[in-house]
Amino acid sequence: MKRNGLPLALLAVLVLGALPLVASLPIWITLTVAGLAMGMMIFMMASGLTLVFGLMDVMNFAHGVFISVGAYAAASVLLALKGQAQAPGLAANLLAIGPAVLAAMALAAALGWFFERVIIRPVYGDHLRQILVTMGGLIVVEQLIIVIWGPDLIPLPRPAALTGSFIFGDAAIERYRVLAVAVGLALFGAMWLLLNRTRIGLLVRAGVENAEMVEALGYRIRRLFVGVFVAGSALAGLGGAMWAMYQESVNVQMGMQVLVMIFIVVIIGGLGSVSGCFVGALLVGLMANYTGFLAPKLALGSNILLMVLVLLWRPRGLYPVAK
Amino acid sequence: MLSLAGVNTHIGQYHILQGVDFEVPRGSLTMLLGRNGAGKTTCLRTIMGMWRASAGRVLCGASEIQDMKTPEIARLGIAYVPENMGIFAGLTVRENMLLAARGGAPDEKRLAWIFGLFPALEKFWQTAAGNLSGGQKQMLAIARAIVEPRKLLLVDEPTKGLAPAIIGNMIEAFRELKRTDTTILVVEQNFHFAQSLGDAVAVMDSGRIVHRGRMDALAADSALQAKLLGLSLEAHP
Numbered sequence: 322m323k324r325n326g327l328p329l330a331l332l333a334v335l336v337l338g339a340l341p342l343v344a345s346l347p348i349w350i351t352l353t354v355a356g357l358a359m360g361m362m363i364f365m366m367a368s369g370l371t372l373v374f375g376l377m378d379v380m381n382f383a384h385g386v387f388i389s390v391g392a393y394a395a396a397s398v399l400l401a402l403k404g405q406a407q408a409p410g411l412a413a414n415l416l417a418i419g420p421a422v423l424a425a426m427a428l429a430a431a432l433g434w435f436f437e438r439v440i441i442r443p444v445y446g447d448h449l450r451q452i453l454v455t456m457g458g459l460i461v462v463e464q465l466i467i468v469i470w471g472p473d474l475i476p477l478p479r480p481a482a483l484t485g486s487f488i489f490g491d492a493a494i495e496r497y498r499v500l501a502v503a504v505g506l507a508l509f510g511a512m513w514l515l516l517n518r519t520r521i522g523l524l525v526r527a528g529v530e531n532a533e534m535v536e537a538l539g540y541r542i543r544r545l546f547v548g549v550f551v552a553g554s555a556l557a558g559l560g561g562a563m564w565a566m567y568q569e570s571v572n573v574q575m576g577m578q579v580l581v582m583i584f585i586v587v588i589i590g591g592l593g594s595v596s597g598c599f600v601g602a603l604l605v606g607l608m609a610n611y612t613g614f615l616a617p618k619l620a621l622g623s624n625i626l627l628m629v630l631v632l633l634w635r636p637r638g639l640y641p642v643a644k
Numbered sequence: 645m646l647s648l649a650g651v652n653t654h655i656g657q658y659h660i661l662q663g664v665d666f667e668v669p670r671g672s673l674t675m676l677l678g679r680n681g682a683g684k685t686t687c688l689r690t691i692m693g694m695w696r697a698s699a700g701r702v703l704c705g706a707s708e709i710q711d712m713k714t715p716e717i718a719r720l721g722i723a724y725v726p727e728n729m730g731i732f733a734g735l736t737v738r739e740n741m742l743l744a745a746r747g748g749a750p751d752e753k754r755l756a757w758i759f760g761l762f763p764a765l766e767k768f769w770q771t772a773a774g775n776l777s778g779g780q781k782q783m784l785a786i787a788r789a790i791v792e793p794r795k796l797l798l799v800d801e802p803t804k805g806l807a808p809a810i811i812g813n814m815i816e817a818f819r820e821l822k823r824t825d826t827t828i829l830v831v832e833q834n835f836h837f838a839q840s841l842g843d844a845v846a847v848m849d850s851g852r853i854v855h856r857g858r859m860d861a862l863a864a865d866s867a868l869q870a871k872l873l874g875l876s877l878e879a880h881p
């Protein structure tokens with residue numbers, strides 16, 4: 322238990338340590354909320370990847386394109402339902418946001434299903450070929466995005482109810498960030514319950530440790546693989562949709578741009594660990610925002626530094642999975 | 645219950661099993677002995693479908709299983725305790741048992757019986773299995789295999805790394821298991837253990853069965869033991 326608490330302490334150290342450096346309470350609050358929001362969105366995008374890696378031992382470089390596809394699907398729906406999205410009032414907005422998020426998740430899930438069946442299944446157990454074929458798949462889908470939606474950045478106005486900020490004293494907290502934090506927390510809670518309180522979760526956790534033994538106990542792990550892969554892709558789609566509304570635009574490379582951070586998170590957290598992924602994502606999100614303010618030139622480097630430090634401390638990540 | 649006929653297994657370019665023939669009669673405990681590297685583990689893994697036989701037949705009851713997938717083989721009622729025990733270290737003892745019970749929550753009476761065999765498991769029920777001692781892990785691995793009644797148990801070196809006192813407990817547990825109508829195939833290095841429990845015996849060497857017979861006959865014939873296993877009489881009281 323003590324061991325499990327330490328990564329949370331690290332999170333606290335980062336948050337509190339940033340306060341004297343930032344030297345302004347309102348700015349610190351804004352940065353912290355922004356960092357948490359970014360972390361939560363990264364968690365949505367990364368949680369599926371870490372489970373896929375842990376369970377199937379598959380390095381899926383195409384995960385980034387599931388994010389892009391989710392983002393484009395959400396953007397298309399939101400732009401098509403502009404009336405509802407820009408109408409005043411949350412209820413009207415939800416009539417656009419709901420379908421947009423569903424479309425993002427469904428399209429990413431369908432793409433994930435196709436990838437697992439056609440591209441990844443023949444190369445289970447062979448990392449080098451996994452990297453090659455998923456990279457190849459990634460390029461193909463990126464080109465398809467260009468064919469369907471064009472090569473240019475598409476601006477995406479955020480739905481009216483999600484714009485603006487809450488003001489606390491001198492600190493401004495964007496509404497959208499609060500929403501992202503809420504969605505991320507809900508997702509983490511739901512995944513925790515699923516993994517720790519259900520039989521499927523038990524199978525997933527056991528499979529991450531030793532898939533062969535799960536089969537020897539009589540479970541058809543192949544079905545579990547497909548289920549986790551599709552669910553992980555759907556979450557990437559959800560993350561992509563949230564990310565698109567956050568950036569207020571979509572572009573072809575957006576998935577690949579966040580993929581670097583996602584890999585850092587998956588490695589920091591411990592391959593296959595959802596809790597590690599959660600804490601790792603928050604660390605990365607906060608670090609990016611604090612350094613973005615304090616030393617903008619170091620923003621990307623800071624996360625690589627974070628990864629190096631974490632791995633020096635725990636070479637197999639914050640919450641290593643027993644293998 | 646189980647029979648292998650002309651089973652060959654290749655691992656990569658290596659030809660490991662080179663025509664294995666033996667039978668495990670229903671209701672008996674058969675010992676599979678042999679020197680290190682003889683192919684015993686490979687034999688069990690081939691039965692479980694974890695290596696694919698390149699030739700030969702494996703029969704379990706009336707079903708031919710050499711081409712079936714591992715989960716289907718397990719579902720015929722075959723439980724496997726691998727050499728490394730295959731414990732899920734991050735799961736609790738309870739969760740390990742729960743997972744092994746495919747039919748739902750384990751039966752209370754059966755659990756009580758298992759706790760009787762291995763009291764440590766009750767004590768550490770909510771502990772992460774990775775924190776158990778080596779002996780306790782072995783107990784969990786066997787308990788997991790019998791959490792529901794199974795037709796056939798395949799156990800790979802249950803005494804590996806156990807202290808002599810614990811080996812005594814393990815022998816008792818297998819004696820109790822033999823009273824149920826489970827058919828058991830045990831791979832062993834510990835001759836004392838083998839001799840205390842085995843009804844029949846098969847000895848492997850270099851991927852082939854080189855001896856088949858009754859365990860008590862082999863136990864009584866030290867010259868044959870020395871020839872097959874390189875055992876010296878003094879080492880095994």
Ligand SMILES: Nc1ncnc2c1ncn2[C@@H]1O[C@H](COP(=O)(O)OP(=O)(O)OP(=O)(O)O)[C@@H](O)[C@H]1O
Pocket residue numbers: 655656658660678679680681682683684685686687727833
């Ligand atoms: N994964 C593998 N790859 C290559 N060779 C293997 C593999 N597994 C086993 N072998 C080889 O197959 C042969 C038989 O191994 P096996 O593990 O079946 O022996 P064993 O009788 O169980 O030995 P021990 O008593 O030491 O457990 C050995 O020569 C071993 O080196």
Ligand SMILES: [Mg+2]
Pocket residue numbers: 684685686727800
């Ligand atoms: Mg062996």
